[in-house]
Amino acid sequence: MARDTLRAEGRAQDDADRELGVDPADEGSPAASRSARPGKDRRGTLRGAETLRWLWTQLTSMRTALVLLFALALAAIPGSLLPQKPTSPVRVREFIANNPQLGAFYDAIGVFDVYASPWFAAIYLLLFVSLVGCIVPRIGVYLRGLRAEPPRTPRNLGRLPAHLRLGSSGDSEAVLATAEQVLRERRFRVRRLDDSVSAERGYLRELGNLVFHVSLVFLLCGVAMGALFGYKGTTAVVEGQSFSNTLTQFDDFSSGGLFNPGQLVPFTVTLDSFTAKFETGPVQRGAARVFLADTTTTLDGVTTQQQLEVNHPLVLGDSVVHLVGHGYAVDVTVKDGNGDVAFSGPVILLPQDGNFLSVGVVKAPFARPERLAFEALFLPTAVDQNGVGVSVFPDALNPQLLLNIWTGPPKESTGQPENVYSLDRTGLTQVTEDGKPVRFTLVPGEMFDVPGGGSIQFNGWKRWVSLQVSSTPGLWLVFGSVLAAVAGLCLSLFVRPRRVWVKVSGDVVEVAGLDRTEGRGGLDDELQLIADGLGLAPHEPQGAGSEVSGVAAPQPTDADRDDDNADTQPADDPKPAPAEPPTSAENEGKP
Amino acid sequence: MADYWSNLLMVTSVVVYLLALAAFALEWAAARRLELVGAPAAVLVGTEGAPIEGAEAVSDSDAADQKTQVRVDMFGRMGLALTVIGWGLHLSGVVARGMAANRFPWANMYEFVTAALLFVVTAYLVMAFRGVRWLGLPVTLLVVIGQGLAVTVFYVAVAPLVPALHSVWFVVHIVAAAVAGAAFNIGGLASILYLIKARAERRERVRGYLAKLPSSTRIDELAYRFTAFAFPLWTFAIAAGAVWAEYAWGRFWGWDPKETWSLVAWVVYAGYLHARATAGWRGKRAAVVGIIGLACFWFNFVGINLLVSGLHSYAGI
C-alpha cells in the first residue's frame, strides 16, 4: 500500500507518521500508543504525563483532524440558514418574537451569532492546534531529510510495480555512470551505490504540503490581526456634504479589542455629486447600472478629486472608503408659527424597497410657539395604486413627498441623542382636520401651509450615499497566505515523488521504479525513456523475446499503467509487499 | 438577434444531449445482456487508452455475445458523436450569449450553469477521446438535467451587469469556480460509479455494463484526479471571491450564505483529500465524503441561490 512504501524515510519519518496517526496499525488506538511506552510498574507516576501525551497524540492524529474538519463544516451551516445578529439583527428579533421558546433556546446556544460563538471558535482553534501539532514535527523531518540521499537499492527489483530487464554489453561502470547522468538530467537526486544507482525526485511535494498547512496558520493570524486592530464604521453623506474621519461622525462603528481611536487617519471626504442609473429596458427594469460618486478628499493637507465606485474604493492612509449604499434625501424648508425658518436642509430618508420608496422624519424642534415634525414618505417614481401611493422605479422620474404633521409644546433639550430616522411621538399630537389626520403630497417646489401655523416647502431631492470606512490590518497577510496556500496545494497535489533504481548484475541491467503517490501513471514510460537514455535493448534470455516484466503485466503501456496505479490502492489484494526499500537504520545518520 | 440564436442553440443542445443520453442508456441496457466475461479486472485493463473500448473485452467464444458487443459499442459511439454535436451547439450558444450581452456570459444563474456545463462536457470529451467514454451516461444525464433546468427554470433574458459586477474578478473568480465546479462534478460522478462498481466487485456480480467499466480502483483514481485538480482551483476561486468582496463589499469575508457554503464544501473536500491519505478511510469512505462534497457544492449553488437571500444573489430569477 502506498503508505507502506511511502514511509521509508527512516526512523524520524516513522515517528512523524506515528504522530500523525497515519500508521494503520496504531491509528487512534490508545492501546497501541501506550504499549509502546515502557514499564507497567511505573504507571502510577507516569499516568498523568502519559495521559497528556496520549491526548496530544489523539489531538494531532489525522483522524481527529478529519473529525474536526467535518465538525467545522457542520457548525458553519446553521449560520447560513438562520438570521445572524451581525448581519440581520432585525430578522433575528422577528424570529425570536415569532418563536419565543425556540428563539430563546437558539439565542442561548448562540446560533444567532454562530461565527462568534465559543463553540465555533473552539472547533477551529482545536483544528489549528491539531494542525500545528502535526505540522511542526513534519517540518523537522522535512528539514532533516532535505539533504538525505535516495534510499538503498532493494534486493529484488523484480517485485517493484514497474521493472525492465535490459541486456548490457558488460561494462557496468559505464552503464552506471550513464544512468547517473540520465537520471540527473531527468531531475532526480542520484545516489551511486556499488552495483546500482538509486534515484529519487519529487521532494517538492512534501514542501508544498508543509507550505499549505503553515499558510493556513498564517491566514488565521492575519484574520486575527484584522479582528483585533481593525475598525469599521458607516456614515451617510448627502450630496454637497462632507465626512471627516472621527468617531463622532459615524452612524455606527465597531472596532477590535486592541484598536485605539488615535489610529483614525484624519481625512475628509466631500460628496460632490452622486450619479445613479437604472435599467430602463424591458429586461431587469429598475436594476442598477451605474453608481458613481464624485468626491473631493483631503488627506495630510492634500486635496484630490476622486471617483468612488462600487468596485473602486478610495484608499486614504491605512483606511479604505467603500460605497455601500445610497438613497434619497429631501431638501425642505420648515417655517414655524412665527414665520421664522425653523429648519432648512436635506433630510436623509431610508429606502424600504427596491424602488426606493423611502421613509423618514423632518424635525423642527426649535419651531415656536409649537415645535413641528413631519413623517415623510418619498416616492421617486410615484404612481397611484388604488388610492395608495407607491414607487414603481428606483430613479426619481416623478418624485412626490407624502407628509403628515405632528406638533407639540417645546421640549427641554436633554442632550440625549435622538434617532433621526424615527419620530418619538411623546408630547406630540397629530394635526387633524375634521377629525382626520392631515396628509398631503408635495412635488418639488411646492409648499404646504400647516393648519394652525407654519409651513413646509419641498425644495427638491438629493441623493445620499452610505460610506463604509474601514481599516483591516493583516489583510496582506491574509491574501499572501492564501496565495502561498494555493501554490503549496498545487505542489502537494501535482508533484509526484518517484524512485528509480538502475542495477547491474552480470549482463543484465535492471531498471525499476516506484511511484510514492497515486497519480497520473506514466512510470513505465519514464522507465522506457531511461532505458533509451542508457542505450540498452531488452535483455534476451536465451532466445525468448521477453522485454518488460512488470508484475502481471503483459501489455507494456496500458496494462502496466493500470497495474502500477493499482499498487497504490488498498482495495487490491495484498501484493507481495513492494520490495521494502532500504530500511530505516541504514539511512539514519547519513548526511 | 444574437440572443435569439443563443436561445435556439441552447435549447437544441438540450435536445441533442438528450439523444446522446438515450444512446448511452441503450449502450448500458444492451450491455446487460452480456454475461460476466472473463475476469473483468484482467481483461479490462487493456481498454484504457484505446479510443474504443471493447471488442477484446469479450470472450470471443460466443457469437451472440459478439453481436451484442458490437451493438453495445455502436450505441456508445453514437452517444459520443451526439455529445460532440451537442457540445458544438452548446459552445455556440454560450458564445452567442456573450455576443448578445457584449460581455462574458456568466453573470447570472442561467449563464453560470450553461458555462459550467460547457466545461463539464469539454472535460468529458477530452477524457472520452483518451479512453474514458464510459462516463458518458452519468455526464450526459447531469448535463441534460442541468441544461434543461437552465433553459426552462433559470432562464433570464440578456441584460447588462449591475455595478457590483464591474470588475476583473468577474472573469477570474467565476471562471475558476466554474472550472472547479465542473471538475468536482465529474469527480463526484466517478465516485458514485466507484461505489456501484466496488459493491458489485465485492459481491462478485460484475455483469453487463459494469463489467465494461474499468476496475473500481481505476474509477476511484479518476475521481481523485478530478477532485485533486479542482481543489486548488476551488481554493483559488474562494480566495478570488474574497479579494473581490474586499473591493465590492468592503470586507473579504462576512459569512454570507454563499461564502459559508463555499467554505463548507471546501472543508469537506479537504476532508476527502485527507481521508484518502488515512488508512481507515481510503476507498469507500473517502468516496462518500467526496459525494457529500459534491452535494454541498450543489446546495451552495441551487439551494443558496434560490432559497436564501444574501449579498451573493445574482441568480436574477
Ligand code: HEM
Ligand atoms: C484547516 C484544516 C486543514 C486543511 C484545510 C487541510 C488541507 C489539506 C490538504 C488539501 C492536503 C493535501 C491532500 C493530500 O496531499 O493528500 C493536506 C494534506 C495533509 N494534511 Fe491537512 N489540512 C488541514 C489540517 C490538517 C491537520 C490538523 C493535520 C494533522 C493532524 C493535517 C495533516 C495532513 C497531512 C499529514 C497531509 C499529507 C497527506 C499525504 O500524505 O498526502 N492536516 N491537508
